[in-house]
Structure formats: C-alpha cells, structure tokens
Amino acid sequence: MKSKIILFVLGLFSQISFGQTAGEKLIHGKIIVESGNAAGVSIVNLVNEKSATSDGNGDFYILAKADDLLVFSSVNLEYYRRLIEKEDLKPDVLIIKMIAKTTELDEVIVNKRSKINAVALGISPKGIVQRTRAEKRLYAANSMPVAALINLMSGRTEMLKKEIEVEKKELLLAKIGNLYSDEYFVNTLKVPSEYIKGFQYYIVESERFTTIFKSKNKINIELVMVELAVEYNAIIAAGNK
Incomplete structure (x- = not known):
C-alpha cells in the first residue's frame, strides 16, 4: 500500500513538472x-x-x-x-x-513651408524605410547571412518578430488612449471605469478591430468598438455571476 502511495506522489510531481520548463x-x-x-x-x-x-x-x-x-x-x-x-x-x-511617457506633438508648424523636412533638406535620402525600434533590431539580426542563420537556429529571430507584434499593440494602445477619453468608454460604450484598460487590451487583440483601425474610418472604427464593448461587457457580467 505504501509503495502505491509513493508511486502516486511521484507521478503527480512528474505531471506538475511536465508542463513547466x-x-x-x-x-x-x-x-x-x-x-x-x-x-x-x-x-x-x-x-x-x-x-x-x-x-x-x-x-x-x-x-x-x-x-x-x-x-x-x-x-x-x-x-x-x-x-x-x-x-x-x-x-x-x-x-x-x-518611466512615464511625455506628451509629444505630432507636428508643429512654424510657418507656411510645411513641406520642409529631413528629406527636403537633404538630411535623409528620399525613399528611406522608416523602421520602429523593434523592426531595426530584426533588420540588424538578419543583415548578414551568417548572423541571420545563427539567429534563426537559436530562436532569436522568432523572438524579435514577437517583439514587433508587442510593439505594434503598444503603439495601437497609445493611439486609442489619445483618441478616446475615459468618459467615452464609460458613457458611450458602457464599459465600467475599472475595466477600461482591460477593454483596451481586449480590442487590440481583435483582428477585426486592428484591420478597421488601419482604414482610419472613424465611423467604422466606432461601430466595431460598440460591438466589441457588448462582447466585453457580457464577459464581465458572466465573470461576476
């Protein structure tokens, strides 16, 4: 009997450790x-x-x-x-x-010559690809054939790709926060104030929302947000039962 108990305990520990690296x-x-x-x-x-x-x-x-x-x-x-x-x-x-983010202006026009930029001044070559911080890391990792192969085999390339996806979601969250106030989420979408941030994370995970958001069509964006808010509020209600 004692041996059966010992085997059971050992089996239980092996199952627990199996799912953990x-x-x-x-x-x-x-x-x-x-x-x-x-x-x-x-x-x-x-x-x-x-x-x-x-x-x-x-x-x-x-x-x-x-x-x-x-x-x-x-x-x-x-x-x-x-x-x-x-x-x-x-x-x-x-x-x-x-560190807390500092609010930056997207563009400051000091005169009517709004077409003056780094390209017009010859500082940056025309047609240069603008990459984010995560995209620059991935580009650097694959810039040399040997390094690209090593990074691919080690899994670093896949990790950098995941960083880009996380960065995209972070940028989308920032844009949503700048475009819509907390009052909009509470009064229009009926999302409880304590769940606003959770709802924002919920919608950036939605492929439907991210696709519509790229269209920059405000009406369609807000229609999708209303639909997702209904879904999210239903989830909250189910969880509170």
Whole structure:
C-alpha cells in the first residue's frame, strides 16, 4: 500500500513538472514609477509566451527563467524590456523601474513651408524605410547571412518578430488612449471605469478591430468598438455571476 502511495506522489510531481520548463520560477515583480500609475501594465515573456498584468500597487507574477526576455508595455509608460538573469531569480521581489511617457506633438508648424523636412533638406535620402525600434533590431539580426542563420537556429529571430507584434499593440494602445477619453468608454460604450484598460487590451487583440483601425474610418472604427464593448461587457457580467 505504501509503495502505491509513493508511486502516486511521484507521478503527480512528474505531471506538475511536465508542463513547466526546467529552471522556471514564478517571479514576484513590482513596477515602480516616479510620476505615474504602475497599474495595468502588460507583461509578456517572449520566450514561453506567458503574460501577466500588474495590479493597483504595481505587483505582478509571471513564470520566467534566466535568459528569458520580459516586455513591459502600458499606454502611459515608456516601453521597457528586461532580460532575466540568474541574479533576478534570487530576490523575493524583482523591482522594475519604468518611466512615464511625455506628451509629444505630432507636428508643429512654424510657418507656411510645411513641406520642409529631413528629406527636403537633404538630411535623409528620399525613399528611406522608416523602421520602429523593434523592426531595426530584426533588420540588424538578419543583415548578414551568417548572423541571420545563427539567429534563426537559436530562436532569436522568432523572438524579435514577437517583439514587433508587442510593439505594434503598444503603439495601437497609445493611439486609442489619445483618441478616446475615459468618459467615452464609460458613457458611450458602457464599459465600467475599472475595466477600461482591460477593454483596451481586449480590442487590440481583435483582428477585426486592428484591420478597421488601419482604414482610419472613424465611423467604422466606432461601430466595431460598440460591438466589441457588448462582447466585453457580457464577459464581465458572466465573470461576476
């Protein structure tokens, strides 16, 4: 009888460990922002594809191991990446310091010569491809044939592609935050104020919304947002039963 119990316990532990990569640890992290809100920050582990969201105090929990890459994104905070090292797995709480975003004007016209730009002044060549930070990293990784092969085999190329997708969602979240106020989500879409950020993350994961958003047709964008708000509110209602 005792041997059967021992075998059962060993089997149980093997099942638990099977779904977890060797060396992984449940990290307790805390996001600190000098002037800003650390709540609702999206954390994604680009290696094991686990994700988490910080609570009202900036605390979060996520599975990770040494050499995993964590990406932190928020509408109000600067994009941040953290390569997990062995030392990061030792403390009880991993401190992550993030910086609040500064509001920048898209364009400032100082005179009627609005066509004056870097290309017109000869600073940048005409037809140059403008890449984001993540796209530049992927381009650099594949710029040399040997390096491209090594990065492909090591999985770094795939990781960089995931970074680009996360970056695109972060930029879309920022645009949504700039175009629509909290009052719009509460009064028009009837999304509870405490769920606004969650709804924003919900819609950027929708392929239907991202496709319509690219069209820049405000009426169609808001129609889709209304439909998604109905779906999201139904999810909230089901979860509160």
